[in-house]
Amino acid sequence: MQEFTVTLNGREVAAEPGMTILELARREGVHIPTICHEPHLAPAGGCPSISSCRVCIVEEERSGNLITSCGAFVTPGMVINTASQRVLERRRTIVELMLASHPDSCMVCLKGNRCQLRQVAADMGIGLVRFQRIPLMSTITDANPFIKRNLSKCILCAKCIRACQELVIEGAVDYYRRGFVARPATAGDTPLEESECTFCGTCVAMCPTGALMEAEPLYRGTAGTSVPTTCPFCGCGCTVRLKVKEGRVVRVIPNNDDPVTRGTLCVKGSYGFDFIQSRDRLTTPLIKVDDHFEAASWEEAFNVITAEFKRIKSRYGSNSLAVFGSSKCTNEENYLLQRFARCVLGTNNIDNGSRLYGTPGLTSCDPASGFFGATNSLTAMEKADVILVVGADPTVSAPLVGYTIKRAVRCMDAKLVLIDPRETRLSMFAETWLRPKVGTDLILLNGMAKAIIDEGLHDAEISEETIDFKAFAKSLSAYTAAFVEKATGVPYTEIVKAAREYATSGKAAIVYGHGITQHVNGTDAIKALTNLALLTGSRSKGTCIYPLQKENNAQGACDMGALPDFLPGYQQVSDLKSRRTFEDYWGIIPAAAGLTAFEMIKGAKAGTIKGMYIVGENPAASFPNSKFVSEALSSLNFLVVQDLFMTRTAKLSNVVLPAASFAEKEGTFTSFDGRVNWLTKAVQPPGQSIPDWDIVIKLAARMGHAMFYSSPREVREEIGKLVPLYKGIGYGSPEEPLDQVRAKGGFRSPLVYRKRPDRIPSFYLVHMTATPDRTNGEYPFLLLTGSNLYHFAGGTRTSRAPRLRKYSLDAFVDIGEADAEKLEVSEGDRLRIASSTSEIVATARISDTLPERVVFMPFALACNPVSQLLDIILDLERKTPIVKCVSVKIERIGSHGQAGSKQSN
Amino acid sequence: MDKPAASKVINMERIREIVMECGGHKWALIPVIQKIQNEFGYIPPEAIHVIAIGLKIFPSQVQGVISFYAQFYTKPRGRQVITVCRGTACHVRGGESLLEMLENGLGIKEGETTADMEYSLETVACIGVCALAPNVVIGKEVYGKMDTQKIEQLLKKGEA
Ligand code: SF4
Ligand code: SF4
Ligand code: SF4
Ligand code: FES
């Protein structure tokens, strides 16, 4: 349809069909007050607003109607008046009526100047209300430390309901009852903590009044400045705004301008930032003298480190040194760190924390095929027609991805095929939910592939467009209905149903997580997924594959070459030409690939690694078999740890360097789907701590290798030049408008697309080789591990966020009903869980969906080092440990409330 | 929650069946709850989760719809439902004292059910036969021009 003209406040303006009056007015710079309207709640093609508050009314002069501008589309010839006498009077009445049932508590209301109702009323000069006041009652009391509801202040705008049902898709609240007593309520009108609410905070940020408020706030007033930056927890890369008052971060809200996150966050993003101001923060360099640490100056610390690293290097050679970089640090910092390892220490012994979860570059099929991460953006995932989720519970491990998948299902009618032995929040959204025996995903995926081929559902041109299809089809002959059904425990009809749904629904997306990467045969299962993608890929114009990343910058750390075998941008370190590119800038780079994280630890134990530099990682707590790791690290000649806190690993070190947190520095993080998001410095680092990039540059200079960068921006400019994936990233800063950045040839998120390379893709012939079930008479249970929504990784940071700590600290273990009955365990009992490496104690939770002989425990509870139970058994190809499951025995040691031996971090 | 003495164990299987019979689509919500109410006399709160799962919507949404319509009940109702009209016409002709009397006589308040599950007492805002005000509805029968004596008689007779 064509553009047309309408009259807006006496002026002729051009309008496009499908535009609301409000959108037109905003574009033309005409202000119309709104309360219930929220652009993020208007799905494409859906209803633009539910227009419940009616504050945005305007007059259409031809018809004389008063209409709500947020929900009405412009039509040709409209004559709109946004501020006629009639509009103003009516709008005033509307607001006064709202205020008539609103309590007089504005002075003490925590929403303060952020209250939209108060703003609108103040703009219209409404002071006293001329109607009889009938205040609403609010009786509900929430006990959680995140959200407080005072529904007497609710104006029934439904934003919270829609946020919960249309954005984060938890459905915790809806309208309850009608008329004057109507209000948003949970099912059963319970407190939020007894509902499906995940405390994502999205509704709190959207609520226009003080009805929904942050509980236990750090500061009650209005914050001074608002700094856009990026969440430091998971790999989703949500952008946030830090609210700063007097040098302290007092609140976090979603960055409403981000088209990807659309105003959502998860509980960690909303309430997990208080660790920044924790009193436990390291504030000065520390040097170990005998058995204790003594505060030192940077000068002294650098002197000790330089002397020790030089001594080890000359005595034992460069390869006796190793650097463990960080999937939490910025791209710039990882880039510097790997340069430090390669050119200052002279070794390729550099790795990063994502190794634990299956390093992105290597979990994404094989590097030779050119996949180094997700093959498309998160936005594209939402547009898929069918989503296959394997070995992941993104609702917990990557909440933003969880929201995206649920939105695709609920709002865009996508089909979800879920492969997970355990019931998760996604199960209820699944069209088909396959529950294979633990670790048999590979057989199941091959079985699905066979079903697709048998039914002729694969692409017709497949033989021309791929390599090895015939051999692949032939290799599947063993996957008969009977075999697959017996091996996986899934009825074959279900497998066929899933195969059909996957192959015939249109554009497909495959999402996988650590349930795949951390199992035996993990690498092969990933290849089996690639096969599935190839089978129907061209029909749906390219199936997108999304490996989920645990940590905020796991993707970036790998992209930046904090890997033993790759230079930045996945250029092989063994390749002379690749090395040359960088050598022109940095000097000599050793050619032999270095050690992975676990090889370094093993080397330390064996005495081949003498010195280590660990930046922002806590392997002594987060790696499997923590006892072994601690022993290995203690046997080093020299260990430097750079972190925010005195972690377990830091305690083992000789020198501790205090680093700045995400809020105290500048740089970029790359999300799992390749969005490069910016960090902006919001507050000063405490004490003498300084950003990691600064530490690395200073240390390098001490060691006689000058790196000429004066800021992360200069590092970024070099990255933009030398790393093809990040071409152009150096230009522009977060404050600069996007079009200006683009004009200079630069870009800002979303950025790094990892397209399939131009070569013809090939099928993999992969089969199950090892059995995942390592249970036996002595250890009859299979313990599955997984993420925890409220705590993150080793819990170093989240356990220092008081609200997260308060809400979920107790260690729990899920056990199936039948097993519980056999062991005479009831809900709340204390259980001792022992593996061949160690034992821990946890509280039992009975589950009616866990399969027999399978128990579940999440990582990341500060008081619950599940990792102790695990052993370091590596997947051969990716050198990622198998930490998804371990066989254990279980013993009941006490009943509810009776504390067993308490474990502490 | 305390269960009324006379309430039976809910046949959840039947509720599942009803949900499936109605096709398992989210637009079937109202027919499903109507059907459940017709069979069970009310919508047992335990049914809400089953309905939500079957129709792929959230329990809060099911509750929202049930609580919006006056025709749906979430508590078991008595064998006999007595509804007193509170519309304007009935009110001015003494509807309120009829209600009071019934409340006293049955020992329950408006919206409640007697412990023996015999009577439920409800109110309505005009049933459309104002000419006969004040009106009381028992079951499906409308009793017009009611007064306290007639009520007493009805209660005595055990008819109501
Ligand atoms: S915090 Fe999130 S999950 Fe909870 S009610 Fe609000 S939007 Fe829903
Ligand atoms: S609680 Fe807030 S967001 Fe929800 S309906 Fe009420 S005013 Fe709107
Ligand atoms: S989903 Fe991940 S990135 Fe987003 S707020 Fe939560 S932890 Fe942060
Ligand atoms: S903002 Fe338009 S009706 Fe509320």
Ligand code: FES
């Ligand atoms: S007011 Fe009672 S029937 Fe109309």
